[in-house]
Amino acid sequence: MIAIRWQNERGSHRVRRRASAGTTVVEAIVALVIALAVLATVGQLLSLAAGQRRATNQRATAVREAGNLMEHALARPWVEIRTEELTKLPLSASCRQGLPEAQVRWDVTEEDASAKAKRIRLAIDWQDSAGQRGDPVRLVAWRYADKEAQP
16 A cells, blocks of 8 residues: 655645555455356366266266176077066166166067077166156167078
8 A cells, every 4th residue: 555645734744545445355355256156167067077977977887788788688599589588687786786777678579580580679778866767778689590500
């Protein structure tokens, strides 16, 4: 703060202060408000990023589980590849833990009677953190009957 001294007609000294001396308090309050706004914005962005990371991890878990379940289905003998049999395949413990309310749907259809082909469809869906069901992970595979050994 700058103070200017001058002498009046009677010889007494007076000190005049600059008019901007009180603005530092106002500036500090404005700076505090801006800092709080920035902190609130950063907090919201961090929350959004955490939610996106959680959703990505859940989707990756569902993709891995779909691949594992399809491998188990394709490893079965030809006659056991039916919707009723495949619905008995359990979800892994890590999938049940990572995907709340996960549901698996199987659909097996005969595609070509002459080639003896079956189309196997698998869908896994789950509830997100908001309690809503999102887009399921889907996987489709075709299995052909084993050729009989020819003499």
